[in-house]
Amino acid sequence: MIEIRGLRKAFGSLAVLRDIDVDIADGEVMALIGRSGCGKTTLLRCINFLEEYDAGEIRLDGQPLWYRPGADSRRRRVPDQEARRMRQQMGIVFQQYNLFPHMTALENVSLGPRFSQKVAAAEAEDLGRSLLARVGLSDKVDAYPAHLSGGQQQRVAIARALAMRPKVLLLDEITSALDPELVGEVEDVIRSLLSEPIMMVLVTHALGFAREVAHRIAYIADGRIAEIGTPAEILEQPSDPTLKDFLRRIR
Amino acid sequence: MSYARWFTIYGPSYLNALGWTALTAVLASLGAVVWGCVLLLFRLAGGPWGARGVDAYMQAFRNTPVLLPIYLIYFGFPLIGLPWPAVICGGLALVLQNGAYVSEILRGSFKAIDRVQFDAAKSIGLSPWHTFRKITLPQVLVYSIPSLGNQVVLLLKDTSLLSAITVTELTMQAKLLTEQTGAAYEAFMVVAILYLILVSGTEVLFRVAHRAVRWR
Numbered sequence: 001m002i003e004i005r006g007l008r009k010a011f012g013s014l015a016v017l018r019d020i021d022v023d024i025a026d027g028e029v030m031a032l033i034g035r036s037g038c039g040k041t042t043l044l045r046c047i048n049f050l051e052e053y054d055a056g057e058i059r060l061d062g063q064p065l066w067y068r069p070g071a072d073s074r075r076r077r078v079p080d081q082e083a084r085r086m087r088q089q090m091g092i093v094f095q096q097y098n099l100f101p102h103m104t105a106l107e108n109v110s111l112g113p114r115f116s117q118k119v120a121a122a123e124a125e126d127l128g129r130s131l132l133a134r135v136g137l138s139d140k141v142d143a144y145p146a147h148l149s150g151g152q153q154q155r156v157a158i159a160r161a162l163a164m165r166p167k168v169l170l171l172d173e174i175t176s177a178l179d180p181e182l183v184g185e186v187e188d189v190i191r192s193l194l195s196e197p198i199m200m201v202l203v204t205h206a207l208g209f210a211r212e213v214a215h216r217i218a219y220i221a222d223g224r225i226a227e228i229g230t231p232a233e234i235l236e237q238p239s240d241p242t243l244k245d246f247l248r249r250i251r
Numbered sequence: 252m253s254y255a256r257w258f259t260i261y262g263p264s265y266l267n268a269l270g271w272t273a274l275t276a277v278l279a280s281l282g283a284v285v286w287g288c289v290l291l292l293f294r295l296a297g298g299p300w301g302a303r304g305v306d307a308y309m310q311a312f313r314n315t316p317v318l319l320p321i322y323l324i325y326f327g328f329p330l331i332g333l334p335w336p337a338v339i340c341g342g343l344a345l346v347l348q349n350g351a352y353v354s355e356i357l358r359g360s361f362k363a364i365d366r367v368q369f370d371a372a373k374s375i376g377l378s379p380w381h382t383f384r385k386i387t388l389p390q391v392l393v394y395s396i397p398s399l400g401n402q403v404v405l406l407l408k409d410t411s412l413l414s415a416i417t418v419t420e421l422t423m424q425a426k427l428l429t430e431q432t433g434a435a436y437e438a439f440m441v442v443a444i445l446y447l448i449l450v451s452g453t454e455v456l457f458r459v460a461h462r463a464v465r466w467r
Contacts (some may be wrong), residue, residue, distance in 0.1 A: 164376065
């Protein structure tokens with residue numbers, strides 16, 4: 001499970017995360033919703049330390065991540081090598097796919113296991129093939145990203161994240177950049193993961209999809225979790241006035 | 252003496268020189284690209300002092316004529332106990348100078364890489380070294396192919412300066428034949444044509460290489 005306590009983050013004088021407290025249980029799927037700029041993507045990026053944060057604590061299965069208390073009561077970043085090891089327990093999928101353009105689909109997927117986890121080349125390749133098969137891209141193993149559709153690229157990106165065998169999958173608006181007709185194939189892949197014990201945190205504007213796959217939805221406003229609950233609670237009986245307004249606008 | 256007749260008599264004596272020019276150009280180009288990659292690595296990963304060091308190095312080589320490092324190494328190295336053959340000294344000078352330009356070319360291409368790829372590399376736990384080797388360098392080199400082609404052409408032409416330190420490459424060969432036969436015009440025309448062929452061939456090679464990249 002993931003425990004987040006007192007998470008704060010500012011970009012200069014702009015406070016983006018003010019005081020985030022939230023737990024994500026094993027196997028739970030948590031959706032983060034909110035207006036653009038509310039801090040939901042920043043929260044996601046803090047979880048796997050693509051963003052540093054100013055205060056607070058993040059624990060994964062009880063293990064404190066990213067910072068250690070220093071001798072002088074000031075915290076210190078964990079050494080880079082340790083941060084890399086911690087980060088391998090989490091996979092992230094980005095809005096813009098972020099595939100490596102000079103590598104085939106298979107190379108994109110095998111790269112992490114091969115060089116971060118020192119898996120033998122043949123084994124990493126087998127893993128890559130089986131994951132690409134899993135996301136329905138067996139026939140695109142040797143294709144370069146430039147020759148794949150957005151939906152296919154995003155499925156490769158999901159396979160690449162899964163290749164690290166993460167405990168958590170972080171999904172950052174993964175269908176926002178896609179043409180509408182390609183959204184379904186990517187959502188299908190996420191649906192197929194629901195039977196796994198993997199935790200998922202998804203930042204999304206697709207409320208229908210969030211309602212379908214998430215156990216809980218957290219509505220973030222102004223750097224805080226303004227409301228959190230089951231999809232039915234959040235989407236049908238919202239109590240926060242800004243959430244009511246947000247839902248009206250987005251529908 | 253007619254040009255054709257001159258060529259049938261003295262043409263073969265250029266072959267050896269052509270070999271030296273080509274060999275020096277190829278090896279020095281490879282060396283310059285490798286050295287340029289190393290300088291880029293220093294600039295990217297060497298902290299503020301790495302960047303400053305590379306800048307100072309750039310200034311030193313960009314602001315002096317190539318002939319200077321050629322002379323300095325050829326005449327200077329024996330003084331520090333390294334009496335290397337002239338072609339090695341000259342080749343080294345070409346590597347050091349062109350490596351500086353290559354690293355600037357690579358730096359330009361580095362800016363063309365979408366930054367988000369580095370987030371992706373981090374997210375799969377790649378070390379900075381693997382990120383450089385597997386993500387940065389391959390893309391930087393491919394984006395740089397056209398500019399590297401230009402640089403290699405410049406280097407190829409600069410090999411003629413090695414004639415100043417006794418290397419028997421094409422230009423030197425023409426000088427020698429001029430002294431032997433007095434036919435300076437013929438001697439240097441042949442060389443001009445050979446350079447033209449070498450340079451055109453190089454350009455074609457880089458254009459083909461650029462087009463052969465399948466992922467772009």
